Amino acid sequence: MKEGPDISHIAALIGDPARASILTALMDGRALTASELAEEAGVGLSTASGHLSKLAEAELIAPRKSGRHKYFNLADAEVAGVLEALMGLAARKGATRVRTGPRDAQMQVARVCYNHLAGRMGVQMYRSLIGRGLLAEEGEDVALTGDGREFVTGFGIDVTALETGRARMCRTCLDWSERRNHLAGSLGRAMLTRMEDQGWMRRDAGSRAVLVTQKGKAAFATAFPET
Amino acid sequence: MKEGPDISHIAALIGDPARASILTALMDGRALTASELAEEAGVGLSTASGHLSKLAEAELIAPRKSGRHKYFNLADAEVAGVLEALMGLAARKGATRVRTGPRDAQMQVARVCYNHLAGRMGVQMYRSLIGRGLLAEEGEDVALTGDGREFVTGFGIDVTALETGRARMCRTCLDWSERRNHLAGSLGRAMLTRMEDQGWMRRDAGSRAVLVTQKGKAAFATAFPET
DNA sequence: TTCATAGTTCGACCGTAGCCGAAGCATTGC
DNA sequence: GCAATGCTTCGGCTACGGTCGAACTATGAA
Numbered sequence: 001m002k003e004g005p006d007i008s009h010i011a012a013l014i015g016d017p018a019r020a021s022i023l024t025a026l027m028d029g030r031a032l033t034a035s036e037l038a039e040e041a042g043v044g045l046s047t048a049s050g051h052l053s054k055l056a057e058a059e060l061i062a063p064r065k066s067g068r069h070k071y072f073n074l075a076d077a078e079v080a081g082v083l084e085a086l087m088g089l090a091a092r093k094g095a096t097r098v099r100t101g102p103r104d105a106q107m108q109v110a111r112v113c114y115n116h117l118a119g120r121m122g123v124q125m126y127r128s129l130i131g132r133g134l135l136a137e138e139g140e141d142v143a144l145t146g147d148g149r150e151f152v153t154g155f156g157i158d159v160t161a162l163e164t165g166r167a168r169m170c171r172t173c174l175d176w177s178e179r180r181n182h183l184a185g186s187l188g189r190a191m192l193t194r195m196e197d198q199g200w201m202r203r204d205a206g207s208r209a210v211l212v213t214q215k216g217k218a219a220f221a222t223a224f225p226e227t
Numbered sequence: 228m229k230e231g232p233d234i235s236h237i238a239a240l241i242g243d244p245a246r247a248s249i250l251t252a253l254m255d256g257r258a259l260t261a262s263e264l265a266e267e268a269g270v271g272l273s274t275a276s277g278h279l280s281k282l283a284e285a286e287l288i289a290p291r292k293s294g295r296h297k298y299f300n301l302a303d304a305e306v307a308g309v310l311e312a313l314m315g316l317a318a319r320k321g322a323t324r325v326r327t328g329p330r331d332a333q334m335q336v337a338r339v340c341y342n343h344l345a346g347r348m349g350v351q352m353y354r355s356l357i358g359r360g361l362l363a364e365e366g367e368d369v370a371l372t373g374d375g376r377e378f379v380t381g382f383g384i385d386v387t388a389l390e391t392g393r394a395r396m397c398r399t400c401l402d403w404s405e406r407r408n409h410l411a412g413s414l415g416r417a418m419l420t421r422m423e424d425q426g427w428m429r430r431d432a433g434s435r436a437v438l439v440t441q442k443g444k445a446a447f448a449t450a451f452p453e454t
Numbered sequence: 455t456t457c458a459t460a461g462t463t464c465g466a467c468c469g470t471a472g473c474c475g476a477a478g479c480a481t482t483g484c
Numbered sequence: 485g486c487a488a489t490g491c492t493t494c495g496g497c498t499a500c501g502g503t504c505g506a507a508c509t510a511t512g513a514a
Binding site for chain 1: 232233234235236237238239240241242243244246247248250251285286287305306308309310312313314315316317318319320364403
């Protein structure tokens with residue numbers, strides 16, 4: 001008398017510590033190789049290879065061969081969303097396995113989620129765009145308004161290119177630390193890239209934290225004022 | 228070098244088939260006893276007791292003693308939301324463990340999620356309320372508008388009582404079958420209860436399906452027209 | 455009090471699944 | 485061609501955790 005999809009299989013996949021590390025490592029949207037993920041998870045290459053097969057088989061991650069390397073990505077933003085949601089549950093009993101350090105504080109301020117900006121700054125950007133009518137919420141997702149289109153173009157982003165792309169341009173993603181939406185989708189990704197290009201922020205290699213430059217702090221506050 | 232909350236522990240808890248059955252059984256919001264849950268999961272009472280301790284320890288479920296019975300509920304709507312999200316992932320590769328039958332079709336149409344209405348009808352209700360400006364989305368959550376307050380009161384619900392309650396009145400919950408939001412929170416619960424009281428629908432004992440009466444079909448379509 | 459029902463704890467059993475190292479493919483570089 | 489690198493497969497070990505039944509506790513009913 002069980003109804004609905006079988007969640008135990010997929011949850012069990014996420015439930016192994018090594019596999020959870022792998023998935024967490026992929027949450028910033030970068031593609032990583034099997035060796036890098038093995039290192040990240042702290043297991044041997046053969047073990048990691050087994051884990052990766054299982055995750056790929058369940059379509060939680062998407063493998064891509066490139067030469068003699070094999071790169072892995074999270075399958076899509078929905079998977080990333082489920083992982084963030086699980087982090088939300090885990091976070092509220094302080095079940096962080098993290099060695100606390102300077103990076104962790106920065107993680108709360110700005111970090112990469114899948115491939116867009118998350119953390120306090122990600123949420124601030126989102127709320128600022130909504131508050132000024134540049135982004136409008138429609139049902140479960142969001143869209144650029146006319147004003148928003150203009151703003152984003154002025155920000156240095158080719159909106160037309162995004163619109164013709166295959167990926168959804170605007171998506172929301174629930175932030176595990178802030179418990180509020182931030183902007184995902186191809187626009188979210190483009191915004192982060194643009195801010196990196198302008199020297200406002202840069203990703204911390206080997207973690208999901210995003211380091212904000214002095215110049216970036218000021219420019220960000222001007223571009224995305226709290227409303 | 229792991230950052231962020233430790234999702235593996237919590238995912239592993241959900242990942243055991245017996246525990247997943249228990250959690251799934253609790254998704255309709257009813258409180259069930261240890262024996263009932265053992266039956267549901269198909270394990271012995273002693274085994275179930277162990278599982279229940281673990282789930283309670285992780286605050287996924289909330290135990291309540293009542294006489295010589297012990298009742299269990301999901302801890303809150305966020306837990307229910309994570310479970311629905313996992314179902315969404317599982318559903319897309321057809322990983323249903325369900326014996327297909329007439330009930331399952333009904334589950335797609337209308338079912339109980341935690342304690343509110345989900346499935347096609349749940350989504351229709353939500354979209355109808357949004358479309359007519361009775362419910363407004365604000366950031367990640369939703370609120371009743373002035374018109375909405377009037378409408379809901381006319382529907383036979385004491386809004387003031389809900390507002391003074393401890394639980395959040397309006398919440399959204401992502402539907403695993405429809406992939407769209409439906410209304411959760413104490414208002415979502417009250418709406419379902421009210422519709423049951425009026426004889427529009429009733430819960431199928433022993434499953435999460437909601438059976439809609441002939442009268443209910445018509446009344447629902449009138450009350451929540453597609454916009 | 456005595457009995458019955460509900461749930462917990464304990465001990466023992468057993469299977470699954472994670473782990474590694476070694477050997478085997480595949481791809482690139484020399 | 486041969487060597488080096490990246491990954492997969494295989495075999496065998498181990499341990500963790502799910503399972504049950506039995507003994508124990510607690511609550512309520514007769």
